[in-house]
Amino acid sequence: MDHNEPTDQAANGVALEAISLPRREAEAIAAVVDSLVAPGPTLSGTRRRELATAARQALGDEAIHQSTDAELRLAVTMASAAHTIRPGDVERVLAAGLEPTTYVEILSLVARLVAVDTVHFGLGLDPIQLPQPVAGTPSGWVDAKAAIDGGWLPTVGPAAPPNALSLLPGEHQAMHDLHGALYLSVEEMADTDATRGLHRTQMELVAARTSLLNECFF
Amino acid sequence: MLRVSARRTGRTIDLRAIVDPSVDSGLAAGGELLAFTDAAIDQDAGSMAEARRRLVETAGEEAALRAAAVAGNFQMMNRLLDAIGVRVRRSSMKLAEELGLSVPDHLHP
Numbered sequence: 001m002d003h004n005e006p007t008d009q010a011a012n013g014v015a016l017e018a019i020s021l022p023r024r025e026a027e028a029i030a031a032v033v034d035s036l037v038a039p040g041p042t043l044s045g046t047r048r049r050e051l052a053t054a055a056r057q058a059l060g061d062e063a064i065h066q067s068t069d070a071e072l073r074l075a076v077t078m079a080s081a082a083h084t085i086r087p088g089d090v091e092r093v094l095a096a097g098l099e100p101t102t103y104v105e106i107l108s109l110v111a112r113l114v115a116v117d118t119v120h121f122g123l124g125l126d127p128i129q130l131p132q133p134v135a136g137t138p139s140g141w142v143d144a145k146a147a148i149d150g151g152w153l154p155t156v157g158p159a160a161p162p163n164a165l166s167l168l169p170g171e172h173q174a175m176h177d178l179h180g181a182l183y184l185s186v187e188e189m190a191d192t193d194a195t196r197g198l199h200r201t202q203m204e205l206v207a208a209r210t211s212l213l214n215e216c217f218f
Numbered sequence: 219m220l221r222v223s224a225r226r227t228g229r230t231i232d233l234r235a236i237v238d239p240s241v242d243s244g245l246a247a248g249g250e251l252l253a254f255t256d257a258a259i260d261q262d263a264g265s266m267a268e269a270r271r272r273l274v275e276t277a278g279e280e281a282a283l284r285a286a287a288v289a290g291n292f293q294m295m296n297r298l299l300d301a302i303g304v305r306v307r308r309s310s311m312k313l314a315e316e317l318g319l320s321v322p323d324h325l326h327p
Contacts, residue, residue, distance in 0.1 A: 087303060205251055
């Protein structure tokens with residue numbers, strides 16, 4: 001389907017066209033989509049796709065919140081109400097048998113999926129279709145240096161935005177790749193006068209308002 | 219980062235616009251950016267197209283692209299920080315207080 005086809009009409013009949021993605025952003029989003037259906041560090045491609053699909057339904061389907069599948073409920077909560085997660089919730093799911101590695105992996109795929117879905121929605125593009133899952137064995141790629149350090153899950157170094165997924169090196173790199181494509185790389189963030197379609201102050205206005213709406217106070 | 223970036227680049231900004239979009243932030247296309255962000259985060263199909271049109275008309279397609287991309291990026295980052303339990307920085311606590319926001323106890327530094 002041509003993503004540049006007008007998808008909306010204004011009241012006065014003027015077409016409200018979608019905005020197509022430049023190459024860098026399109027490639028970054030394609031990489032996310034491919035990773036969501038491929039084996040991860042602990043989960044199969046099939047399972048990752050199931051969880052991603054459930055996370056998408058979170059907003060419109062109340063029944064999914066009552067699922068008996070703990071991983072699925074976690075994915076749904078992370079997608080629709082991450083700000084409600086408390087230390088006790090994390091303790092409970094881990095005590096019930098969820099591995100910290102799987103928790104972090106679910107978080108990685110849900111967070112990146114919400115990001116790319118938001119970009120598509122904002123630009124008036126067609127919703128992303130998740131491909132069929134890719135066969136293969138989970139990699140088991142975990143950073144043994146990660147430990148609990150100020151957060152609820154292990155990180156390499158004190159828990160902070162740049163290392164939130166550092167327990168899983170592949171997911172950590174995938175997050176940074178997307179972060180750099182959509183916003184700024186960690187290195188570029190030092191430039192308070194950067195311009196990339198918007199001036200840095202305008203980008204931060206969008207970032208701050210997004211965070212407020214998500215009830216995230218960092 | 220908003221206040222830091224504004225100060226270092228000599229821009230005047232009213233941070234109250236973050237919590238009340240009817241306040242003029244002082245930034246070019248500020249109102250349009252906030253309306254676009256609200257529609258994108260609220261997944262409001264009814265207002266998304268119009269918000270995008272207004273932003274493109276005011277600031278151009280590249281601005282709208284970056285607005286969507288930044289909103290998407292912070293959708294990701296907000297979830298990472300909330301689900302890992304990253305505590306709020308002291309500077310953010312101060313800003314929250316200035317804006318009349320209450321940070322949950324479990325996120326205090």
